[in-house]
Amino acid sequence: MKLLVRLFITFGMIFFIASANPAFAGQEWQLYNEAESLEKAGNLTEAMKIWEPLIDSMAAIGEDEAAGFCAQKLGRAYDKLGRYGDAVKYYGIEAAFWNKLPGHAEWTLYDSKRAEEIRPELCVYAQKPAAGSPSNLAKCEPAQGTLLGAAVAGDPAIGRDHLDRISEVYGRNYAAVLIYVNDWNGYPDDDLLKSAKEEGLALQVAWEPSMGLAAVEDNDYLHAFAAKLNDYGLPVFLRFAAEMNGDWTPWTGNPTQYIEKFRLVAGVMRQEAPNVAMVWSPGYYPDEKVDAYYPGDQWVDWVGINAYTDYFFNGSPDSPAETATMNYQGRNANPLHKFKAIYERYSSRKPIMISETGVAWANRYPFIDVSDWGAANLNRLYSYLPLLYPRVKAVYYFNYDISNKGPEFPCFSHYLISGNEKMLRAYRQATASPWYLDDWRQQASVCYQALDKVLPEGAEELVTYASTGNGVSRVEYYFNGNLIGSAAAAPWALHYNFSQAGPGTLEVRVYDQSGNLGVSSSLVAGTNGGGTIVSSGGGRVAPEPSLIRVQLDGNYLNVNAVESDDRVLVPMRVILEALGAQVDWEDSTQTVVARKGSDFLRLQIDNPVPTLNGRSLRKLDVPARLIDDHAMVPVRFVSENFGAKVNWDENARTVIIRSNQ
Secondary structure: OOOOOOOOOOOHHOOOOOOHHHHEEEEEEEHHHHHHHHOOOHHHHHHHHHHHHHHHHHOOOOOHHHHHHHHHHHHHHHHHHHHHHHHHHHHHHHHHHOOOOOOOOHHHHHHHHHHHEEEEEEEOOOOOOOOOOOOOOOOOOOOOEEEEEEOOOOOOOOOOOOOOHHHHOOOOOOHHHHHHEOOOOOOHOOOOHHHHOOOEEEEEEEOOOOOOOOHHHOHHHHHHHHHHHHHOOOEEEEEEEEOOOOOOOOOOOHHHHHHHHHHHHHHHHHOOOEEEEEEOOOOOOHHHHHHHHHOOOOOOOOEEEEEOOOHHHOOOOOOHHHHHHHHOOOOOOHHHHHHHHHHHOOOOOOOOEEEEEOOOOOOOOOOEEOOOHHHHHHHHHHHHHHOOOOOOOOOOOOOOOOOOOOOOOOOOEEHHHHHOOOOHHHHHHHOOOOEEEOOOOOOOOOOEEOOEEEOOOOOOEEEEEEEOOOOOOOOEEEOOOEEEEEEEOOOOEOOHHHHHOOEEEEEEEEEOOOOEEEEEEEEEEEOOOOEEOOOOOOOOEEEOOOOOEEEEEOEEOOOEEEEEEOEEEEEHHHHHHOOOOOEEEEEEOOOEEEEEEEEEEEEEEOOOOEOOOOOOOOOOOOOOOEEEOOEEEHHHHHHHHHOEEEEEEOOOOOOEEOOOO
């Protein structure tokens, strides 16, 4: 759980030197110099007026590096002004120029991560009853929902002897508890095992080869450890040698040896402790070193992520804000961003576990209370996890009292939830969600559907993921211009019976911490199947001829289909989720990943060749495209590759899909 110190270049210190480039005599360079002079004189507004058109002008004469600098300056100017949407736009343009120039990829690292911090985002979700269980669950994986868990031995409100008090203190029970075995020759504490088993709790065992990987051998100790876990009898998640991608553990630095030892441990557990699920759990950072340590699908049951969120980078109030941003830490840190890279790469193959996490409510040395910030981020973490990361099937919090530890203890912050009333209230509120499970035998009764411009018929429970770049103070919901609800805490829930409201428009407005409108979005209500309008009198109005409807097993789907090159394109997520698939989006590769049973479908934007289980499929007539930020694909392709039949009703302008379920 240690933080990584990473050095990086301060890219803002790279400057043009006019005298070194004879091309500066040109009009474009004269304008560049004029804007730079205005900036130095404090006239940022006038400088921005020059930089914006100068981006295209520089690109037109082949000066992509200069165009990138103009975009960077605009991005940082808008950032300074608090116009975060515009800042993100120009940070993206900057990255596009510099990423295509040799030797320039690192120039955009800071601004790209800053864009992640401040990006305005809004997505509305409908809560709905969970569908049936997937057919190929991993070992100990709940069909729906996320197992609640935490470390307990160091929590003075619980301790190893009072596990029956968990629900009293935290509002809900845990489904599992986290215990550590830091001594390579040691075993899980017998008293804690006894207490946990009496309460019927699953275990996550963090087993650390403290003597290095060379000490991990096929010997009596390994087999005795397996016997101990087997004797427990209930599910055990064995997190072996975590955070191997960081340089602070004795088991890092040799991926080949690490994989060999992980497979050795996994093989023994499979043979001698069938109740054990093997968890491979890298740290969230540095993510570029993660993949080299992956032992392989046949040896890994779950993929874990270790990630902490601190107000100050490395506990230092004097650390530069840029350093915190580069390490996903600091005042602007979003705890959810830390999970993204690993989740996108592995969630289509394995259930994901947040193996170890914590949100700071105070800095330790010097002691600085940041509990308002901590409570807000703790609430954000647990409120949004079910929405953004539905394949996260377990989450464990580091509830450990370190108030009596000295500065040498490798924790920069206080995380203990029971140590702060604001944190405790935030945790109890966020984990009250029916998505969270307090028994490993359960599955959630609800799930969440991301809405694509249209409210599903009969929607009553809505929640919203929102970010403005400057916090969120409230979210308001307006139906046909009338305020119907307001929420003051994530996940900004709305209870409203839209089935009785008639047709109209739902507008969602998100306000930042200063009370200013940060981002908004609208959805159409009162439609049935992407075009049939339900009138206030209960009758129906025929759809406009231009509308294309999609029907699945007799039910109309809430999708907006489009025609392109004589093909009907639909939002891929809507169709595949309706067919029972789990759909994820890899932003880094612009790829849709769909999982159903043992099948994995990957389809990249603008790439006409999809893959199914790693095998290339027939080239598409029309490749997937991004339209209004949605992945649009030929409906026949996605349906038939998931075992469905497709027909076209020209008179009704309806795509008719029949599944084989």
